[in-house]
Every structure is written in structure tokens, then in C-alpha cells.
Amino acid sequence: MQLRMTNQREMILRELKKSKKHLSADELYERVKKIMPRISLATVYRNLEILSDASMIRKLEISGRQKRFDSELEDHDHIYCIQCHRIENLDIGDKEVNLTEVDTRGYAITGRRLEVIGLCPRCQKKNSKNNAKKAKQGGSTMGCGCKKGVLSDEQKQVLEAMEKCDGPCASKDIAAATGLETKQVSCRITALKKKGYVDSPVRCKYAITTEGKIALNV
Amino acid sequence: MQLRMTNQREMILRELKKSKKHLSADELYERVKKIMPRISLATVYRNLEILSDASMIRKLEISGRQKRFDSELEDHDHIYCIQCHRIENLDIGDKEVNLTEVDTRGYAITGRRLEVIGLCPRCQKKNSKNNAKKAKQGGSTMGCGCKKGVLSDEQKQVLEAMEKCDGPCASKDIAAATGLETKQVSCRITALKKKGYVDSPVRCKYAITTEGKIALNV
DNA sequence: TAGTAAATAGTAACCTTTCGCAAGTCAATC
DNA sequence: GATTGACTTGCGAAAGGTTACTATTTACTA
Known part of the structure; x- marks a missing residue:
């Protein structure tokens, strides 16, 4: 061939x-x-x-x-940022990884791959800047892969009702305002919270977040 | 949560x-x-x-x-067999990988992942046993991910014609025997070669392999 | 230069993973 | 003890990434 x-x-x-x-x-x-x-x-x-x-x-x-x-063929390893998923090259001398004394279980070794994992300087900076903000919001779940832009009709309904409300409101109120069943409202709120569009300042009371308002007006 | x-x-x-x-x-x-x-x-x-x-x-x-x-949480690395894709654990003391003197480009390191690559003892044995056979056949492409079991109707036709033939035959002959166009036959042969069902002992002549015969009779 | 093998475009199919929803379960409150 | 909301589940659908198939085109070799 x-x-x-x-x-x-x-x-x-x-x-x-x-x-x-x-x-x-x-x-x-x-x-x-x-x-x-x-x-x-x-x-x-x-x-x-x-x-x-x-x-x-x-x-x-x-x-x-x-x-x-x-495209680089020479042996080199990689460093990976857990936040922005950037991958960069890392030059490590052979001295730093020493497999000669390791029990390799009878394998015939043909190579090795070392991946160092961490947070890149850019993300470190970004995080320290946004820390105050994030601590207040449910920032921890925001890093997930959920598509933030897409809202179902029901989700939109719930969000709109919530926007009209002054301050935190219970899911019952939302149910009354939208005509949806309480259970359905509860589901939607969960989903919206996951997206960061809703938060719960008081237990069992919910409010639309700034992000939620933006999403609604897109 | x-x-x-x-x-x-x-x-x-x-x-x-x-x-x-x-x-x-x-x-x-x-x-x-x-x-x-x-x-x-x-x-x-x-x-x-x-x-x-x-x-x-x-x-x-x-x-x-x-x-x-x-399910094991303790730090350990892995060894991977390039042939059977087995992954096994590897216990490596921290001494063997030393990142303290490496320029990590300002990253805040949270972990590392070391993957040693090689051929496991089982596959070594298997290979030395089958070596004579494999050297003759186009064994190198067999490790790929192609689904070997599935044959299209045309592919089957070509393979059957080839089986009836004594020794290597040209794609022209196959075309004549199957009634397919020469071009189509050529395509099918390429696909079959990739699967390891056909090989080309002489340039422009093709023959069905042992594997091909097996596949045909499944 | 002719003829063959390898490569291409385009599309369909594939496999793995994730998402949305409706319904269920549990624990904490009222 | 009833109610409420948080956490889960099963199911179906869909996304995302990759590969396979086939007719056609292109690069190479005798």
C-alpha cells in the first residue's frame, strides 16, 4: 500500500x-x-x-x-487545562519519567503518554476576577455541558411568570399564573436552575436571575 | 446537593x-x-x-x-495494550515521575495521568505463534475498527466468484463471472482487501483469503 | 500513455453520550 | 400525617463525533 x-x-x-x-x-x-x-x-x-x-x-x-x-513527531508530553480544555506541549526530559524500575507486568513497552492536568494561567486569572460573583450564584453547575440558550415553551412560560413576580415566589404561584400543574412547574424550575436562569434565595422560593432575564429577551 | x-x-x-x-x-x-x-x-x-x-x-x-x-481511587497509572486494548493498573511510586523541575508554564497542577503503552504478554505470545501466517497476509490493517462481519450483496457476489476461481484472478474475470461492471468490481475488491478477505499475491491478481472463506460461510 | 490502485466527495449509518420530560421516591417541613 | 420540593429514574429522542459505502476522479507505474 x-x-x-x-x-x-x-x-x-x-x-x-x-x-x-x-x-x-x-x-x-x-x-x-x-x-x-x-x-x-x-x-x-x-x-x-x-x-x-x-x-x-x-x-x-x-x-x-x-x-x-x-504535527510534531518528537517525543513530548502534554498539559491540559481542566477549565478551558486547552492542550499545550510540555517538554520533559527523559529523566523525569523513569520506568526502568517499574514492574510492567511483562509488557513490551513501546511508548508512554504523560498528561499533566491543571488550571492554565489565563483561567486562574479569570477565576480570581469572577470569584465574588460566582460565589453568590450557583456557579458550580454552570461549567457543565448544558446548552444554555435553548428554552422549551414551558420553561419560557415559567420564566416569564417569574419575571412578572416581584421578588421570590413559590412554585404554587407560578403554577397558578401559568396554568401548568405544580409538578410540571417543579420540573421546569429544576431545569432552569441547572441552566443558571433561576435561583432560590429562600428555601422553596424562586427568582429569575440576571442571566435568565437576558435569555428571555434574546 | x-x-x-x-x-x-x-x-x-x-x-x-x-x-x-x-x-x-x-x-x-x-x-x-x-x-x-x-x-x-x-x-x-x-x-x-x-x-x-x-x-x-x-x-x-x-x-x-x-x-x-x-472503582479504585488511590493514585495509580495504567498500561495499555495496543493490540487487544486491555487496560491494566500500574503501581508507580511518586519517585518515578518527577515534575518539580519541569517548566509547567504557570499552570496550577492538580494531577497527572501516565499511560504506558505496549504489547501485553498474551498478545506477544499470540503474535509469535501466528507470525508465519500473518507475514504473508496483509495483517497490518486488520487491527482497524472496520466491522468485518458485514458484507454487502455485491461484496458477497465478488467473493463467491473469487472462491470458485482456481488461484489468483484478475478483476476483469470477476466482472465477467458476476456480470458487474469492472469499475464496480474494483471498488468491491478494495473494500474486501481492507477487511482482510481478499489479498493480492500478484499485482493485479486477487485471491480470497482463509478469512474470506470463513466469512462467506457464516 | 494506458491501465490500475488509491483517493475523493457526499451521504448514510454508526456508536457513544447527553438531554428533556413525566413520573416516582424520599426527607424535611407544616 | 399531609404537603412540598429535591433528587432520581426510565424512556425516547437527538446530538456529536467518527466511519463506511459507492461512484467518480486522480496519481502513479509499467
Whole structure:
């Protein structure tokens, strides 16, 4: 099986080299598409796989579900930010990782992958800035993957009723105002809280947050 | 936010602890389902996420696309077999990985993940046994993720024609025998080669492999 | 240069994971 | 003891990322 250097393949390789970051297949696709608008995403995937089989690039399978690719072949490790998911290179001399005295259970070792995990300087700064704000709001759940922009009709109804209310109100009141059942209201409130659009300043009383108001008016 | 120990959650935790392996969500699902047939896959996913947030289990995001989970919390690393995809634990003293003198680019380090890659003893044995065979066949592509069992009707037709042939035959002959167009035959042969069902002992001549014969008779 | 093998675009399908909802369960309050 | 809200669950649907299939095109080699 021989490799042919097609235009597409060449372009994929070039763009990956040009960007010093660790691109995912679809990021690379977006870039290549600007130059070759008719290229297919499948081609990008195929070539990344082929190029990494041929040891012309490296495949990274760390952190999260997307594969990322690296044009640098020399041995190096990676450092990963738990908050912004940035991956950067790390130069570690061989001295720092010493496997010679480890019981490797009879495995024939072909390589190793070291991933250091932490918080990058940018995120550290960002966090210390927003700390006061976040401590008050339910900031801890906000980092999750929920799509914040999308509201169902019922959620919108609940949120609107809550906006009209002065101050915190009970779910009963919302139920009366919207005509929905109490249980349904309760469900919606839970979902809205998760999105950060509603909070509960007093037990069993709820209020719309600033973010909630913004979301409603989009 | 408090955690409740529901039956489902307890069972998931117990099964994960019972099996010493690193299970994926759906493997765990299969096991728990034998005891609680009505449990939902989503529940398994949800609980694995929750339990790992609560540091009651560990989430592994290495090697391949499925997340795997580990009931052992103590710091340990992993060793991964490139051939059978087995993951095993590795006990490495802190001495072996020394990050104190590494430039970590201002990151606040919270952890590290070391994955040693190699070939497990079982696969080593297996390979040395099958070496003669594999060297002849195109064994290198067999490790890929293609589903080997599924054949399209056309593929089956081509394979059958090839089986009837004595020795290697050209794609022209196959085309004549099947009534398919030469171009189509060529496509099918490519796909079949990828699956390991066909090989090309001589340039432009093809033959069905042992694996191909087996696949045909399933 | 002709003919073959490898690569491509486009799309469908796949697998894993997450989400929304309605309903259920439990613990804390009234 | 009834009620309320928080936490869960099962189910179905859908998202997200990746791979497979096939007709067609392109690069390479004899």
C-alpha cells in the first residue's frame, strides 16, 4: 500500500503544521475548507488516520471525546487545562519519567503518554476576577455541558411568570399564573436552575436571575 | 446537593467494584441489567458521572472513544495494550515521575495521568505463534475498527466468484463471472482487501483469503 | 500513455453520550 | 400525617463525533 500525496492530503498536512495548536478533525476541516471549499470532512478524517498510521503526524486521544492531532513527531508530553480544555506541549526530559524500575507486568513497552492536568494561567486569572460573583450564584453547575440558550415553551412560560413576580415566589404561584400543574412547574424550575436562569434565595422560593432575564429577551 | 444511595446507584457501584477491570458504561449496563432488568442506560451514565464528581470512582478518558471507569481511587497509572486494548493498573511510586523541575508554564497542577503503552504478554505470545501466517497476509490493517462481519450483496457476489476461481484472478474475470461492471468490481475488491478477505499475491491478481472463506460461510 | 490502485466527495449509518420530560421516591417541613 | 420540593429514574429522542459505502476522479507505474 503506497501513499499518494494528493492536494487534499498536502493541504491537511500543511494546515496542521501551520497551526501550532492541537487541532481536532473538524477544526482542521474548517481551515482547509477556506482554501478547498469542496473538500469533504470524511477526507480529513481519513487522511488524519492515514498520516498517523504512517507516523507523519501524531494522534492524541486524551481529554474528552474528540481526537486531536499534532504535527510534531518528537517525543513530548502534554498539559491540559481542566477549565478551558486547552492542550499545550510540555517538554520533559527523559529523566523525569523513569520506568526502568517499574514492574510492567511483562509488557513490551513501546511508548508512554504523560498528561499533566491543571488550571492554565489565563483561567486562574479569570477565576480570581469572577470569584465574588460566582460565589453568590450557583456557579458550580454552570461549567457543565448544558446548552444554555435553548428554552422549551414551558420553561419560557415559567420564566416569564417569574419575571412578572416581584421578588421570590413559590412554585404554587407560578403554577397558578401559568396554568401548568405544580409538578410540571417543579420540573421546569429544576431545569432552569441547572441552566443558571433561576435561583432560590429562600428555601422553596424562586427568582429569575440576571442571566435568565437576558435569555428571555434574546 | 445531597447524594441519595438508590438501589440503582448502589448496584452500579457494587458491580464496578466487583469487576476488577475498567468497565465502560455499556459493559456495566449489561451487567447491572442482569440483576435489574428495567434499569436504563441513561441511569448508568448519569450515575457514573455523579459518582465520579463525588470522587467515589475515577473516570478514565484514555485510549479510544469510550470512557471507562475505575472503582479504585488511590493514585495509580495504567498500561495499555495496543493490540487487544486491555487496560491494566500500574503501581508507580511518586519517585518515578518527577515534575518539580519541569517548566509547567504557570499552570496550577492538580494531577497527572501516565499511560504506558505496549504489547501485553498474551498478545506477544499470540503474535509469535501466528507470525508465519500473518507475514504473508496483509495483517497490518486488520487491527482497524472496520466491522468485518458485514458484507454487502455485491461484496458477497465478488467473493463467491473469487472462491470458485482456481488461484489468483484478475478483476476483469470477476466482472465477467458476476456480470458487474469492472469499475464496480474494483471498488468491491478494495473494500474486501481492507477487511482482510481478499489479498493480492500478484499485482493485479486477487485471491480470497482463509478469512474470506470463513466469512462467506457464516 | 494506458491501465490500475488509491483517493475523493457526499451521504448514510454508526456508536457513544447527553438531554428533556413525566413520573416516582424520599426527607424535611407544616 | 399531609404537603412540598429535591433528587432520581426510565424512556425516547437527538446530538456529536467518527466511519463506511459507492461512484467518480486522480496519481502513479509499467
